[in-house]
Amino acid sequence: MRKKRFFGGIALLVLSAAGGGLATASPEPEHEHEHDVMVPAEPTMIDFVDPATVDGLGTRNLGGDEGENAGRYVHIAYPQLPHAPHLNVALRGEAERVLHGFREATRFDAPRPRPELNMDWQLTAASGEIFGVRLRTGQSLGNGWSNSTRTLWYDRKTGQATGSTGLLAGPSAVRDLTRLVRSQLAKRGTPTTAHELTGDQLDSMAFNNGGDLVVEFDDCQVGPCSLGRLAVAVPARQVEPLLSPIGRAAQHAVRTAAEQTSATVPKTVPTPSPEAASNQAGSVDCAETRCVALTFNDGPGPATPRLLDTLLKERARATFFTIGINAAARPDLVRRMSAEGHLVANHTWAHRDLSQLPTSKIADSLGRTQDTITATIGERPTLMRAPYGAVNEDVTDVAGEMGLAIVGWDVDAGDGRVDDAKTITDRVIRRARAGSIVLMHNVNKTIVDAVPGIVKRLRGKGYTLVTVPELYGTAGMQAGRLYRPGSESTPERPQT
Incomplete structure (x- = not known):
């Protein structure tokens, strides 16, 4: 049904x-x-x-x-x-x-x-x-x-x-x-x-x-x-x-x-695209190495170019959960993410709470973003992150039908609420463990200021930075399942 x-x-x-x-x-x-x-x-x-x-x-x-x-x-x-x-x-x-x-x-509404x-x-x-x-x-x-x-x-x-x-x-x-x-x-x-x-x-x-x-x-x-x-x-x-x-x-x-569009738009036939993967995937075995995955939501945004410069300088890789409308506006940055060894993934078209939508609109929001990213980098994302971490059975069903695993996190950098790079860095270092997935946002300059310290201190504690799928090794990630370090990889209700 x-x-x-x-x-x-x-x-x-x-x-x-x-x-x-x-x-x-x-x-x-x-x-x-x-x-x-x-x-x-x-x-x-x-x-x-x-x-x-x-x-x-x-x-x-x-x-x-x-x-x-x-x-x-x-x-x-x-x-x-x-x-x-x-x-x-x-x-x-x-x-x-x-x-x-x-x-x-x-101001006075109840939280639910x-x-x-x-x-x-x-x-x-x-x-x-x-x-x-x-x-x-x-x-x-x-x-x-x-x-x-x-x-x-x-x-x-x-x-x-x-x-x-x-x-x-x-x-x-x-x-x-x-x-x-x-x-x-x-x-x-x-x-x-x-x-x-x-x-x-x-x-x-x-x-x-x-x-x-x-x-x-x-x-x-x-x-x-x-x-x-x-x-x-x-x-x-x-x-x-x-x-x-x-x-x-x-x-x-x-x-x-x-008039110009009707005269110039070519007739194209869709072709299958390979699954998106870091071009450095397989270079680290997280079964033998203490790995952490840095992830960035919401971009591309104004801070993204400097963030990519910083990651390139530090030789660090990350997973970018991009919003479709932003990816459509800045395809150059999406291509750069992929070319520099990062993984591009799906964060919906416009950041709606998917758990409150009917399945048709969940599919539309994810599908439009899939199409945009695939057309931009020539690879089809296999990961998505639900806005606000809000996941229910409809979200997992649609994600499964579309071949998308759902990625949560266990370390929230808090960069959307704190405007201080040192506080953000300290928070990440204090909470990170082997296998952690760190949530950050690449639409503000404070997180870019914090990234060099985060990378340096994580490496100082013996961690290697990888993209999310590398955490799960040869077992891979299954479509329609929610992956949150430290908990069962099964569908969960939205945070309240």
């Missing part, structure tokens, strides 16, 4: 992504139960820009002081765009606003079920004239999952950053668009509060590849929560007279990108 539900969910996901690829996809189904998954109408599909095509793009994170040992689960990711200072300030401001609101809303906040992003446009960034926020306060979106735009010629209404030529154009959207909502045949719609609610707008303006609404914003994602597409001929210069540039950028 469980496997039937898993594969049925995958079928729905395939339908919802029709017409999209690895980097260009329609909006995802975003609700917690398979029967809530909505297949959006074709006009509301948005093709997102592959972030790897934007030179100089980086990723940033917030919420690092909350996680495995806190009362809340928080993961906020947003991009940093090259030569777009005002947009970068606006993106960080939006991330901080969302985080502050979540903290205020959960844990509240969760997650923000990820997509590029709705990227050209010499314009950037568009769609921020998607989901949160659970114990009464179900709700989603909201906000899309910000940036005119690279003027240096102006704006919200979505900046696509329109002033207040009168906002009023005209509001009337058009009300009319479309009223024609849908589903119950909405379209008559109450105001221009303030037009905070997430982008163009589809035909130039129509797609207007997205937050869950429960203009209709019953059961509607799921609600969006309308205003035809290009109706919206063009209402556009500002930024709006016209954005529409042109999306249309041009669509």
Whole structure:
């Protein structure tokens, strides 16, 4: 019964992504139960820009002081765009606003079920004239999952950053668009509060590849929560007279990108990829040697290049559990990890608590990340780490079906909560034992400062640093099993 539900969910996901690829996809189904998954109408599909095509793009994170040992689960990711200072300030401001609101809303919540906040992003446009960034926020306060979106735009010629209404030529154009959207909502045949719609609610707008303006609404914003994602597409001929210069540039950028993509995308046939392994695997026998595995979650991030420099200098290897959206943005760093003897593994697409998701969404989050990593390094990961260490039977079932062993840890460096390299180093050295797996995060500079001391002192105690599979030698690691040093390698419930 469980496997039937898993594969049925995958079928729905395939339908919802029709017409999209690895980097260009329609909006995802975003609700917690398979029967809530909505297949959006074709006009509301948005093709997102592959972030790897934007030179100089980086990723940033917030919420690092909350996680495995806190009362809340928080993961906020947003991009940093090259030569777009005002947009970068606006993106960080939006991330901080969302985080502050979540903290205020959960100050007095009981720890079970844990509240969760997650923000990820997509590029709705990227050209010499314009950037568009769609921020998607989901949160659970114990009464179900709700989603909201906000899309910000940036005119690279003027240096102006704006919200979505900046696509329109002033207040009168906002009023005209509001009337058009009300009319479309009223024609849908589903119950909405379209008559109450105001221009303030037009905070997430982008163009589809035909130039129509797609207007997205937050869950429960203009209709019953059961509607799921609600969006309308205003035809290009109706919206063009209402556009500002930024709006016209954005529409042109999306249309041009669509034309170029349709003309240049080659037809490819998937080929089998070998299992990912360190290119130095087999050089150490951990049955005869005292081994420790250093692992890093969440990257690639801004601290990753210096971390890789440090590991190369120290001739130390590690296992990197990468987030799919970050790997897609920085494939150069993922390739470097693999080339320099490290092991690249799966940490899901956007760091959601998998134990709270249906099997279809677990499979989607892991599968998209598998595809991204495999396409980048030519090898298929065989390890995954669940965000927050949250594992249940559904997670182990899906991981097993996808050929992924689940990796826990027994030493938490605490680098997300402590901003002091010496404290982090002392903590790791005090707790490490032969066979230990050390949890760290490669998205902050403090851990990079701590790594030289960690490597030196571990070696001084007679430890050899290896990748995770080498700890288990010839016995290997089995898909669908949770490996946590010092405990049975069997499925465990999430930490509470």
